[in-house]
Amino acid sequence: MPSHSQALKVSAICQSDIVSVELHQPLSRAISLMAERHIGSVLVTHGREVCGLLTRRKTMEESLKEPAAEVVTRAMLDRVLQVDASLSVDELGLELISQDISHAIVMDINGHHLGIVSQSDVVNHHGLEHDLFLRSLEEVTNFNVLRFRGSCCLRDAIERMRSMQYTAVLVGSEDEGWQIMTETDVIRHLSGRTPLHTPLYKLGLPELMAVDGAVSLFNARRYFKENGFRHIGVRDSHGSIVGLASYSDILRSVELDYIYRLRELLDDKSRALRQSEHNLQLIERVINASHEGIVITDANGRIQSVNPAFTAITGYEAWEALGQNPSMLSSGRHDKVFYQHLWAALAENGNWQGEIWNRRKDGSVYPEWLSITAIENDAGDVCQYAAIFHDLTESKKSEARVKRLSWFDSVTGLANRRLFNDRLQIALNYSAEHASCGALLALDLDLFKQFNDRFGHQAGDQLLRMVAERIESTLEEQGTAARPSGDEFYILLTEVRQYEDVNQYLNRLSKALTQPFWLEEQEVKVRTSIGIALYPDDANQPDGLILAAESALHFAKEMGRNSIAFYQPRHLDDRQSRYRIASVLHQAIEQEEFSLVYQPQVSLKDGQLVGAEALLRWDSSTLGKVTPDRFIPVAEDTGMIDEIGAWVLDEAVSELARWNRMGHTLKMSVNVSARQFQRSEVADQVLAALEHHAVAPEQLVVELTETSFMHSASATERELVRLREKGVRVAIDDFGTGYSSLSYIREMSLDLLKIDRSFIQPIPHSETDRNLVKAMIDMSHAMGLAVVAEGIEQSEDLEILKELGCDQAQGYYIARPMSGELMREWIERDGC
Secondary structure, eight states: OOOOTTTTTTGTTTBOOOOEEEEEEEEEHHHHHHHHHTEEEEEEEEEEEEEOOOOEHHHHHHSSSSSHHHOOGGGGGBOOEEETTOOHHHHHHHHHHHHSSEHHHHHHHHTTTEEEHHHHHHHHHHHHHHHHHBBBBGGBBBSSEEETTTTSSEEEEEEEHHHHHOOOEEEEETTHHHEEHHHHHHHHHHHHTTTTOBGGSOOOOOOOEEETTTHHHHHHHHHHHHHHEEEEEEEEETSSSEEEEEHHHHHHHHHHHHHHHHHHHHHOOOHTTOOOHHHHHHHHHHHHSSSEEEEEEEEOEEEEEHHHHHHHHOOOOOOHHHOGGGGGBBBSSOOHHHHHHHHHHHHHHHHHEOOOOOOOEEEOOOEEEEEEEEEEOOOEEEEEEEEEEOOHHEEEEEEHHEEEHHHHHHHOBBOOOHHHHHHHHHHHHHHHHHHHHHEEEEEEEHHHHHHHHHHHHHHHHHHHHHHHHHHHHTTTEEEEEEETTTTTEEEEEEESSHHHHHHHHHHHHHHHHHOOOTTTTEEOOOOOOEEEETTTTTTHHHHHHHHHHHHHHHHHHTTTTOOOOOOOOGOOOOOHHHHHHHHHTTTTTTTTOEEEEEEEETTTTTOOOOEEEEEEEEEETTHHHHHHHHHHHHHHHTTTTHHHHHHHHHHHHHHHHHHTTTOOOOOEEEEEEEEHHHTHHHHHHHHHHHHHHOOOOGEEEEEEEGGGGTTTHHHHHHHHHHHHHHTTEEEEEETTTTOOOOHHHHHHHOEEEEEEEHHHTTTTOOHHHHHHHHHHHHHHHTTTOOEEEOHHHHHHHHHHHHHHHHOOOTTTTTTOBBOOOHHHHIIIHHHO
């Protein structure tokens, strides 16, 4: 197919209808224009001044802010490129790539606006058909695609798109089919003022169109043009959707070939000498737009030309460099042998490349990566040298930063887990060789989450830094400290001769950490739990010693926090330490390791099944079976509880829908963490799940513990009121085990009270406990609450609870927790 893009000018492809708004006009006006015209940006002007472009992505970002922006401001705008109408399509593509922008305003010779042109326009009219035929779609496909469930809300999806700078995401699943949500769809819904808490499945998103990844870029571009798409799904050989491709992916892929061609032109003598006038102009534009410094010298090494990047890097203007020898840049760091090898390689191979140190005009020395190519004339003699170089200063700094980040914690400056493990191994090797002893302390800040909730994460980081400084002040070159993760610290003490040495250090540490800290001009006190393991007595390998200290720390927390515990073998569960749980927990949902079991609940009045409680189980491929009391606190501390809670809710409501289809209208109780209520979006999640699975709100019981009322009580109450107004029932779980208070039971929106099993077990043998349970039941009934007893393990328990007036019960005597399949069989056989 012949190429026409060499003669095609920008004026022929630009869109003459420029959509614009005035600066300080309402942002909603700009959103409406984008939605109506199906465009990715609007031009913002101020009188005759072109201020910039307002893009879809920036509009989405502003719409998420609290409060949302009301008018268009300069801070929202992207820079706009203005180009001459006589510019070729090829040249425009290079300009867009080199300046990393997506749109340009086309000007005529009189400075008037002719129209606007985008990356998509360039792709549609690109003349590199040969390149497009030779490349396949999968070569430019983004395989790291964001995929959302339909129950995800619009706000969360927009936030993830914005943070990852994605222009499109997938919604649905392989089984249900995929829909696509692009920035265009988001703008359409923002224009229509769709509530941000709306689940994605309610948005009426378009079905994803997909093609095989093996199709050529030429055919993919044709498919884009014929169907008006800007994104397309990419299938593998099995028909599964493996990624997304867009117009801009194709453009960037093709334009990168230009840079490669430039290097070929400098390496290939005959090709460089036979360029047409157009291609020579194109090369000149590439050279001038390049961020790499370019120097052309004659055969004797006198500089003939330099590009603007040369001046930006070296500080020398072109007039100062012309006629000079590149040795003017010599740093003095390389000896004669270095340059002899350089010239020998040029003479033998016609090119040389490597790292070299040069000196700027201001005298500063900097590293650069230099490529030199010898250019020959028709007679085969070297007539010129072309050198391309770029500054490695920032790269070197980045390498240093990356190296530091790989060894040190970015918040506190202490050793991170990787460096600490290295130092621990050295300490243990020294101990083995010299028969010395030491200790490892695992220290955790109690209730650190409260500081983050009260003061914010930035202040929380400040507190971690202050704690780290105090820990370091106690070491006196006796050991090393590290922050492996979160609010946990490790302290390695070397040359410990006896227990008394550890006790003396603990006294110093206690004095340092019990002194008040000043945070946001307020005095706060920190309480810590500490677990201690000794080497080589408790372990002589790094992993074993860490596990021992971690298990001692866990025991210290179980003792009531703000405690110290030395390791004892009975503490150790070498498969389920807290840090190992945290390291693999994030894989559990992805690898489908979570499951729900269901424990029936019966009416004590007639013995009929009234519902079941959904209980979470984790069978880890790495750790084995992990009990909820071990992994739920970790999930809350790491923030994973939101994702886990959303999965539990959706799975439980889905199972409830199955019961409905069987003809059994029962209730499902689902536990919701106090951490989830602090997010203030529980009601939206619950109601969206019920609507998605077509389940009546009256069939769902949300269970929460008393700790939910200790923090963000007003936010929790608002969420509960919304749920109860829709018909969802609310239960207080494990009553009596926490900070029980009649005030919150009286004031909060509740329906049920669940008495913890610890109060139920003694009632057959203790009149005091029976009276206590009786008081709980009477109090609940007086406030209009139904009562559920947990932990029923014998028939005598049931009889006593009936006499005491309890409403419902659950426990092993009635039925053990069972899988969804077994629960459905139990319902059909014994439940109703």
